[in-house]
Amino acid sequence: MNGVSIKYFVITIASIFVALGVGILIGFSLNSEKFVQKQFQQQLSLIDKNLVELKKENDRLVKKIDEYKSQINQLGKINDTLVNAYLKTCKSNAVVSLIVTSTDYSYNDLIDFLRKNQIKLARIVKIKRAFVDVLNNKTSDFPEYKLPEDAINTLMLYAVFDMKDDLITKLTEKRYIEINRLSGEIADTILIAGGNTLQNDTFNAVDRRFIEKLKNINDLNIVGVEQSYSELNYCEKYKSMGLDTVDNVDDLTGKVSLIELIRGGNGNYGTKKEANLLMPNTFTSIEVSENSLKKRRESLLEQYQNIQATNVMP
Template sequence: MIPNMKFYVISIVAIFAALGIGIYIGFTLDTQSFVAEQKEDIATKLEERFDFLTNENQQLKLSLKEIEVENDNYKYFIDSTYEEIVKGRLNGSKIAIIETNDDYMYSGIGQILETAGANVINVTTINDRIMNEEMLKDIYNELKIPISGNKLIASSIEELTKSLVTGEETEFVKKLIEKNFVDVVGVIDQPIDYVIVAGGSIREDKERLTLIDQIIVNTVKNMDRSVVGIEKLKSNYSYMETYKSFRISTIDNVDTSIGKVSLILTMEGRPGHYGLKQTAEELVPSLSLPILEYSKER
């Protein structure tokens, strides 16, 4: 009996189905094997990379440790010798330090100034009360001082600066001290050769810079006295850019040993902008040239 066509069709379909299933199973097995091999290869490479990075990290730590030790040695050397560098360079100079706000204290620089032979006559701190015109008017009225124009704060700062520079403590300045507009450590009884304006603040206050710092600088210059602007390395808001616009020398890291040396060498006659911030032009004043030649080159 001859099979009918339906039987042949079913047989052919079954054969091709079996062949397809076999191919699929074979491909799947090969793919799984390939994926497994790739995973092992990736894992091996990751382990090798991890080992390399671990070794590199250890080497960097060792290098960093060596650099830290070297820096500590340099710092020890500088801290041990910097006073010898500045000793006697400002013999007889009479200095006034004016802190233009009470955010940072600078009385600590007095020691290096004295090592250089200078005499710190007074340290003045200008408090926030000075920005209150109504409170200033009370002093003017009490002393029967005429009030002209709307420059009360600037006029008060100018009067204070003149008093500090000339060494003549006026009744107005006495009232500023008495009413805590300013704090003065030291005496106001002799003329000053050099004024150090200590700035930097916690927050930006451009009006204060104009009404206080700029007036101090201009007044000192008009009185033919020398003036330098300083601040600490980590001042939150830097005054150095503004001080540079006042055309005075600046030191932006005066709380460091290097900054203290820069201050003394600058005051000795080496104008410039020194320190570590972007506004600085050199780290320290150069000692390779005599003072007069250095000043000409600047």
């Protein structure tokens, strides 16, 4: 009997402890749930507060951006006004020929700009990619000519003096070049429009040869230009050959710099490492520009007459 009583007592005590444990566990779980809910609500409240602050900051920044946009628009209008005033005041009677050596980028916007601002365009020569084969004597289309010398000479004489021969005609017909003759005037300024992608560096094959030949013409104004997004910086190479340059001719500041160089100014302008200034900080006076242009024209006319008389190229 005593053994049964003790066994029953032990089971009873164990049951009590199990019940207490279960109760404690349930109580702890209930308290934990309330704790988690409380923490979750606090986090939600904090997030909501932060969202309100972020919305206020976003509204402030949007307002600031609108203010900056308005200022930029105003500055753009002011710049346009100043540039238009400069172009009207500092007109140039220079005659320009454009040689586009780049085969990756278009310069139609530049041509439109020059025409819009009454810069006299005499001739436009666009070099095609296949022309490199002509210069490297890798074509059988011109057996009667000495290449590359004859090809460079004939294009130089055409661009500057409007002297056209059979080779120009053949190069055009076979689509090695594209030409557009706008007037028969002697060009006192030559623009070399270069720049290419990394996969198409033709500077030594094309540009260098043109520049070396053009520099033999006394008093000729030669300017090298490229666009700001050109992968290869041709203006750095133009500068090394002694040319005035504009490496951002697609931008407003670049266009102003170009006009100043056409008027007889000097310098290397733009945004790349070869540039000394973004744009000119002083401008050539009308009197100095006209005197410089007069000297160039007289010299070029004399050289043109000598070429015709002696049939000897510079």
